[in-house]
Amino acid sequence: MRGPSGRGPLAGVTVVALEQAVSAPMCTRTLGDLGARVIKIENPRGGDFARHYDDVVGGLGAHFVWANRGKESVALDLKTEVGLGLLHRLLGRCDVLVSNLAPGTTARLGVAPDDLAARHPGVIGVEIDGYGPGGPLSHKRAYDLLVQAESGACSITGHPGAPAKPGPPVADTTTGLYAALSVLALLYERRGASVAGPAPSVAVSLFDTMTELMGYALTYTRHSGLEPDPLGMSSPAVAPYGAYRTRDGHTVVLGTTNDREWQRLATELIERPDLAADDRFRTNPGRCAHRELLDKEIAAWCARHDLVTIQERADRSGVGNSRYNTPGDVNAHPHLAARDRWRGIATPAGEVPALLPPPVISGYEARMGAVPALGEHTDTVLGELGLEAGEIAALREQGVIGGVE
Numbered sequence: 206m207r208g209p210s211g212r213g214p215l216a217g218v219t220v221v222a223l224e225q226a227v228s229a230p231m232c233t234r235t236l237g238d239l240g241a242r243v244i245k246i247e248n249p250r251g252g253d254f255a256r257h258y259d260d261v262v263g264g265l266g267a268h269f270v271w272a273n274r275g276k277e278s279v280a281l282d283l284k285t286e287v288g289l290g291l292l293h294r295l296l297g298r299c300d301v302l303v304s305n306l307a308p309g310t311t312a313r314l315g316v317a318p319d320d321l322a323a324r325h326p327g328v329i330g331v332e333i334d335g336y337g338p339g340g341p342l343s344h345k346r347a348y349d350l351l352v353q354a355e356s357g358a359c360s361i362t363g364h365p366g367a368p369a370k371p372g373p374p375v376a377d378t379t380t381g382l383y384a385a386l387s388v389l390a391l392l393y394e395r396r397g398a399s400v401a402g403p404a405p406s407v408a409v410s411l412f413d414t415m416t417e418l419m420g421y422a423l424t425y426t427r428h429s430g431l432e433p434d435p436l437g438m439s440s441p442a443v444a445p446y447g448a449y450r451t452r453d454g455h456t457v458v459l460g461t462t463n464d465r466e467w468q469r470l471a472t473e474l475i476e477r478p479d480l481a482a483d484d485r486f487r488t489n490p491g492r493c494a495h496r497e498l499l500d501k502e503i504a505a506w507c508a509r510h511d512l513v514t515i516q517e518r519a520d521r522s523g524v525g526n527s528r529y530n531t532p533g534d535v536n537a538h539p540h541l542a543a544r545d546r547w548r549g550i551a552t553p554a555g556e557v558p559a560l561l562p563p564p565v566i567s568g569y570e571a572r573m574g575a576v577p578a579l580g581e582h583t584d585t586v587l588g589e590l591g592l593e594a595g596e597i598a599a600l601r602e603q604g605v606i607g608g609v610e
Contacts, residue, residue, distance in 0.1 A: 213240015219299040228333045229305035230272035231381030237275040238562040238571045249280040249607025252579040263554025275574025277582035280607030288605050296325045305333035318406035326403035337410035349374040356415035363435045380414040444492040445499045449507035456529035473522035475506040551575035580607040
């Protein structure tokens with residue numbers, strides 16, 4: 206199946222997406238950024254519910270605009286026999302199916318891994334769910350916050366007695382990226398090789414992803430018997446490592462990750478050779494044990510100096526540092542502007558700025574495609590399947606397909 210022109214490492218790969226919210230859309234957006242054609246199947250009545258989480262982007266949801274650029278939207282009612290038949294015709298021409306529908310939905314649609322192996326053996330099936338099959342939680346709804354709480358991530362975020370969810374949707378996004386990574390591995394396996402049998406399937410759960418990201422905390426607790434406390438803007442693993450107010454009202458973040466860096470912070474940055482020579486602070490475990498004392502001394506020094514002075518001195522001393530920023534600060538961040546990281550992308554509400562994807566691949570500019578209106582590409586894609594204009598119009602009359610919002 207041939208789609209819009211555009212080169213990229215995955216040019217020629219077609220992905221069909223049965224997706225909602227963030228996890229699967231992040232997977233398919235990543236594949237699309239790398240050149241794959243992504244055909245997003247949406248319910249004609251409302252589409253992906255993330256379209257309407259809010260309306261801040263000219264009537265569109267910020268989540269949706271972020272996770273759905275470069276895709277083609279086909280509005281198809283899969284509860285109808287005709288709509289389901291059209292989905293299968295699409296699958297007969299694609300390479301990958303990605304879904305994060307409710308447990309059991311792909312089986313009811315006849316596109317679960319076993320179904321694909323029998324009917325579409327060349328399609329890599331990717332299923333993203335909350336907890337994975339076979340466990341006592343497999344039946345539960347799984348949203349980012351719920352999984353972050355279940356996996357223990359909230360218990361090590363925030364402050365003692367005031368746990369918090371990490372701000373970004375970490376469970377959703379990392380699960381989507383693990384799914385995309387798996388697709389790349391399987392596409393590579395098939396490339397130039399004669400692989401017998403149906404294409405493999407991939408299953409990734411938000412809970413498995415988050416427990417993987419909890420690796421340090423789980424390992425620490427298993428072997429120490431201690432539950433790490435949440436430390437706000439700090440780390441249980443190293444000290445000093447935290448945020449401090451400056452004289453001019455900003456917040457600077459200073460970090461040390463080894464004994465040599467600590468020595469430089471103590472002697473060159475805050476000019477406290479007595480702290481550097483103190484046996485209590487000679488090693489990282491000792492500094493962690495006396496974290497409050499060190500933070501008090503560093504905070505007192507930072508309170509006497511402006512942010513620019515602190516950062517200049519820290520850079521000269523080879524001490525890790527950064528400025529605490531808000532989203533508004535980052536939108537105007539000079540480092541992003543200087544490196545030309547913003548691009549304009551088309552949306553139904555007009556052009557909006559979007560960041561380039563993190564990987565910088567030499568000789569290739571990421572394809573920053575448009576965010577689609579609901580059903581915007583329905584007629585085009587069905588036309589590629591061989592449907593005539595009259596047939597498409599009849600399906601629209603019957604409510605099987607939808608058009609542009």
